[in-house]
Amino acid sequence: MKIKIERKEKPDKPKKQKKIPTIKVGTHKKLTISLWVLLIGSMSFGIYKNFTAIDMHTVHEKEIIEKQVVDTNSIESFTESFVKEYFSWQQAQDLQDKRNERLKNYLTENLQQLNTEMIRSDIPTSSIVTSFQVWSVKQHNDIEYDVLFSVGQQITEGESKKNLTSTYSITVYVDEVRNMVVIKNPTIDGKPQKASYEPVLSDSDGTVDATATEEINSFLDTFFKLYPTATEKELSYYVSNQALDVINKDYVFVELVNPVYTQVDNQVTVIVTVKYLDKETKVTQFSQFELALQKNENWKIIR
Template sequence: MKLPFSKKEKHPKPKQSKKVKIKTVGNRKKSVIFLWILLLSSIAFGIYKNFTAIDQHTIHEREVVEANIIDTTAIESFTENFVKDYYSWENETEALEERTEKLSGYLTEELQALNSDMIREDIPTSASVQNINIWSVSEETEETFSVVYSVQQKITEEKDSSFTNATYRIMLHEDEQENLVIIQNPTMWVQPNKSNFAPEQAEDNGTVEATTEQEVTAFLEAFFTSYPTANKQELAYYMQNNALPEVENNYIFSELVNPVYQEQDGQIKAWITVKYLDEVTKAALLSQYELMLEKNDNWMIVESK
């Protein structure tokens, strides 16, 4: 029996679902990249520095200042001789010509010409140098020096005489053979004056007992009585390390004037003025000392300033 032909019904195939691509977006991607770049840059820079670096050492520089002592004896003698000739003259033609000749031994040719009219032939005065004080010799350059000096002149006109005092500065050149020449004319300058400085006066601070003061005073009176005429062996009885020099003068001890004592680290510091009488001049001599004293078996002067 044949089965009636039946047409197979086509059923649509179920559609396969497409795979959905999931894109993961990292929230830290930019920061991670930045860190990698930073790391790589640091490594590269480190390698570069390793090849190009120059060893560096800390150098501690110490400036050593050496005292440069200059012998100014020649400069001072040259200046004194110049001053005597420059500030002395007579109102006579022959004497003035002699003065001009002498000055040629000190001045450049330019300065000789400049000073030719300093003393006129009909000058009514004559002058002589009474005193010269050289206040300073300063090195301006390796070959140039300045000298500040004062000169006292006696000025005579007919029968009248007077004294004048003035301060000047000159400039000198010294060549390799140590020859000297004046390159700047005497120029008005200022003489050093008295300073207003007053040192602090020592005062008794009560650190030394009265009995100790009496002992120290008696010791110092004995010492300064014999000090002017004492020899080294005698001085060694009173002091150590040649604290005071041998003087060998025939002075007579009078008194200690206002001694001041202070205790410092087991020693006694003394500020004293010693009054002596000079038998030759009949004048009083007041010598000031700053001493450090120490007592072992006896009192001794261990230091002097």
């Protein structure tokens, strides 16, 4: 007897489907918050900087040097006293010795030694100072001053006398309490000479018509006749702003010489030479004026 065994086939297992990858949104909350905080912070900082920004620009510093007015009167007086001693001498030995002693009040010890040979014991001349003039005092540094001066001398030799004028420079040291000493011996120098400059003469430019010119001429004639002897009250009728001072001179008015008139707006500028006779010295005196005139009711000098 045959036994038949039937095998049942196992049904096929269903195939597993592949999972599709997905991105989860909103799960990293801490990172997202951090990014938002960073973004908001950056924007806030930018806005803050925009409103509080400091303009950067280059600052150019200008150094202003104020000229200090130095009183040189004491230096000039010191120099004059020294020059009168230095350029004066006598032939007698005792007088020369006294001169050398007096020079110690002005010269350094080194210069005293140098100048002992200036006047020989047998010198045939004597000298007196007749004039003195300072041309310039230049501040060499904070404590030294260069002085340029001219000195006039009368030189006597026997019965002969002659006058000389020479120009020298010295250097004077001034300490903190204004004590002074000569530190450079009188050294021959040149005095200022006449400049070759010649100013351009002005001419009337036609801005003042003939009628106004006649009025101004009449006004100036009247004023300059009065001016030499005018009191302050009398001047006030012709002059404003104290443009001219009282002079109290015994002058006789002669004429206006070459008046030049120029008008700008309501003011007339006058350049004029006034010819006077000086009754005290008997010379003819030419005074030159540049004035500004203005007419309200009458003409008046305002500057």
